[in-house]
Amino acid sequence: MDPRVREHAETLVDWSARIEAGDDVVVSVAEGAHELGVAVAAALGERGANVVTTYGSAEVDRAYVEAHDGDFSEPAHELALYEHADAVLRLGGGRNTAEGAGVAPEKQRARGEATKGVREARMDTDWVSTVHPTRSLAQQAGMSLSEYRDFVYDAVLRDWAALADEMDRMKDVLDAGSEVRIVNEGTDLTMRIDGRTAVNSCASVAYDSHNLPSGEVFTAPYATEGHVTFDVPMTVRGEAVRDVRLTFADGEVVDVEAAQGEATIREVVETDEGSKRLGELGIGMNRGIDRVTDNILFDEKMGGTVHLALGRAYDANTPEGETGNDSAVHVDLITDMRGESRLDVDGETVQEDGVFVWE
């Protein structure tokens, strides 16, 4: 076994999920994540945790939903499983990222409603999602398997404690700041952040961060003014989007242009009132991620990028009892700061040409 698989498992179990002896853990193993499943089981055994292993198969899932008449009921046994679990480790990595394509959306919705309690019980645990590098994900990223493995382990096997410290610096700047300005080729955008709290998302439940890899600091901006160009290629709702340019006035999108996928972005913007405003400003700080792989789990964490989401804000960014921007959507778009660029907070430059001032 590639020793990095073991390191991945140990990072997941110790840094991310903080598993202790006697914890009741559910491990979901995707079709292609067997090897990581074995390594995670060994790490959990060593720590004296209890394990139930579920099979996270997109093919099994699809066969079930397609055959069902759509009148779903709440699965009492699944609910009981998660209500009694301390942690849920989701090992992604299927054999076909398009396996869910074409399943009737109304059935998916009906199932989602019937299993709402199950999902809430799962989110109530110390859950963490990660991925094993599979051929299917390598294909989506346009890489050979061995190159993709290197990419994933560079992203996952960080000195997370050191990165968490660095991200705390960024969080402190944002928490103390009132206004953020982003400038790069095609972008000059300002937004307010006063009264908002930034989240240090460093891939650990101890920081309320549930993805491995992670590596971003995010907050919930408002009163956005100016224009921004998202030059990182992405897939949004199954459509390729390229060089999206949004213009904001009084906090709302007033103009949309794109080299590709303009109709898709207009659709997103016009969803509801909240989808015209930003819900998230995220600053990618994971230097292990150095290129785009068309997988948002990785792309938005890339060091030297900034992402903005149209739509819903996270509650963690607003004071207890208050909520930020509300919308049915949350669509991330990314701009690369690794050219001529500046990220200022209250007029002080925090990052120049994609490099933080403390780097």
Next chain:
Amino acid sequence: MDPRVREHAETLVDWSARIEAGDDVVVSVAEGAHELGVAVAAALGERGANVVTTYGSAEVDRAYVEAHDGDFSEPAHELALYEHADAVLRLGGGRNTAEGAGVAPEKQRARGEATKGVREARMDTDWVSTVHPTRSLAQQAGMSLSEYRDFVYDAVLRDWAALADEMDRMKDVLDAGSEVRIVNEGTDLTMRIDGRTAVNSCASVAYDSHNLPSGEVFTAPYATEGHVTFDVPMTVRGEAVRDVRLTFADGEVVDVEAAQGEATIREVVETDEGSKRLGELGIGMNRGIDRVTDNILFDEKMGGTVHLALGRAYDANTPEGETGNDSAVHVDLITDMRGESRLDVDGETVQEDGVFVWE
């Protein structure tokens, strides 16, 4: 997909487990049983059941147990899962039948004790075990994969309702009878069965039968006299045994001979008081199984064979409140009746040369 995979899934869900809409079902998918898992999920979806899919990986299991220090605790989440389940469908078929080899037996025992409640909760459901034909099982059977597939589906895809009726005839004969005599080359054995109730094991929870395939009628004999030769090759405790000849007097084994594996059989016989006596007489009636594959799930059901087990009897064969032969072991041995042979009950021939009188 081989249409027989779907038929297998439907037989399992409908005939064996009697699944109905709203049932909470756990499906355990072994490493090599993915395809059957997909077919079973579709069948369960069609019937409107709820599904949790677990991953029955011998490699994951081994990694966990080996890494653990052996001080296991009861997994509350696993217990909750099975306590809330109506049925558990175990789809066997791994990638290496020897994956469990060499794991410290004291750890296995300790884990077995800690998970006793989980096992009992699982046995309290309508559980059924079956296997998907994998390369690993084909190898154990000494067959190519395609030949082994034919073998498995011949055994599994029976007209179970018709076989259940035929097996009821056999059960009626045994229930009404007092003495069984088995005669073939190397065998002349008599045993008492009065006061005992035969079980019609026809692969359905409706008959308290939990294996697919099944196809045997069994009871709990006593007062065995004479000698018997088990000419079907088997593996007992990891050792090949061939042509075992046991001599009984006053119900107990008084002599053991074997062409191979004699020491292993002596060890079994000398385990305790009960291991010197028979705990089971089983009559194989599944005509879809026509050869030995060194897998007791199939071998003992083979039409035209009779098996006898040294050791523990099943409670189902004795009146409520009474127990049959007690022992720490239950070791099946098989004799082939498809040569010159006779199976008599109270002097009436039920089967001659491996053919039942009603066939």
